[in-house]
Amino acid sequence: MKIIGVSASARENKSTRFLLEQCLNESRSTAETLGKSIELELINLAPLKINGCVACGKCKKGVLCSQEDDFQPLIAKLADPEVVGIVMATPVYMGCMSAQAKAFIDRTVLFRRNGFMFKNKLGGVIAVGGSRNGGQELTIQAVHAGMMIHDMIIVGDGDHFGGAAWGSHPDGYESDVTGIATARNLGRRMGEVACLMHG
Ligand SMILES: Cc1cc2nc3c(=O)[nH]c(=O)nc-3n(C[C@H](O)[C@H](O)[C@H](O)COP(=O)(O)O)c2cc1C
Numbered sequence: 428m429k430i431i432g433v434s435a436s437a438r439e440n441k442s443t444r445f446l447l448e449q450c451l452n453e454s455r456s457t458a459e460t461l462g463k464s465i466e467l468e469l470i471n472l473a474p475l476k477i478n479g480c481v482a483c484g485k486c487k488k489g490v491l492c493s494q495e496d497d498f499q500p501l502i503a504k505l506a507d508p509e510v511v512g513i514v515m516a517t518p519v520y521m522g523c524m525s526a527q528a529k530a531f532i533d534r535t536v537l538f539r540r541n542g543f544m545f546k547n548k549l550g551g552v553i554a555v556g557g558s559r560n561g562g563q564e565l566t567i568q569a570v571h572a573g574m575m576i577h578d579m580i581i582v583g584d585g586d587h588f589g590g591a592a593w594g595s596h597p598d599g600y601e602s603d604v605t606g607i608a609t610a611r612n613l614g615r616r617m618g619e620v621a622c623l624m625h626g
Pocket residue numbers: 436437438441442443444518519520521522523555556557558559560561562593594595
C-alpha cells in the first residue's frame with residue numbers, strides 16, 4: 428500500500444509541505460498500529476513546471492500526454508497500482524486552490540480517460556491559508572470535486588472536510604495546533620480506511 432502526497436505550494440518548504448508531512452506521517456503510524464504498513468511518497472510541485480491541460484485529446488489514445496513538461500515523470504508514479512490514496516495539500520490563493528494544484532489536477536484527466544484508473548483510490552485534502560478563515564473549506568471542496576470526477580473515495584478528518592490550517596499563525600505555522608490536528612486526523616483516517624479496504 429502506498430499513499431502519495433502532493434504539495435501544491437509555490438514555496439517548497441513552507442506551511443503546505445509541513446502540514447502534508449504531518450498528515451502522511453500519521454497515516455503511516457496508524458497503519459503500523461493496525462499491524463499494516465503504508466509506504467509514503469511526497470511530490471513537491473514547487474520546483475516543477477507543469478502546464479495546464481491543452482485539451483489536445485492525446486490521452487484518449489492511451490495513458491499518454493503530449494506535453495513534455497515535469498508532469499511526464501509523475502504519470503508512472505501515479506499509475507502505480509500500489510497507490511491506494513492521494514492527499515492533495517494546497518495553499519489558499521485568492522479564495523481557492525493554487526494554480527499549481529489546478530494544473531496538476533487537470534493533467535490527471537488522462538487517468539480518467541483510460542478506464543478510471545483512480546477509481547476507489549482514497550482522496551484527502553489539506554488547505555493552508557494566510558488567514559484563519561481565508562477560504563480553506565471552499566478550497567478543500569474544490570479539490571474534492573476533481574477527486575469525485577475521478578470516482579475516488581473522499582476521506583475527511585473524521586470531523587469535518589480535511590486539513591484546514593493557518594499558515595500565518597503569529598507564532599509560526601508550527602504553532603497552529605488546531606490546524607495541525609486536522610491534518611493529522613486526516614492522515615489517521617486515510618490510514619484507517621486504507622487498512623480497512625486493503626487489509
Ligand atoms: C497569490 C496569493 C493569494 C493568496 N490568497 C489567499 C486567500 O485568499 N486566503 C488566505 O487565507 N490566504 C491567501 N494567501 C496566503 C497563503 O495561502 C498562505 O501564505 C499559505 O500559508 C501559503 O502556503 P506556503 O506557506 O506553503 O507557501 C495567498 C497567498 C498568495 C501568494
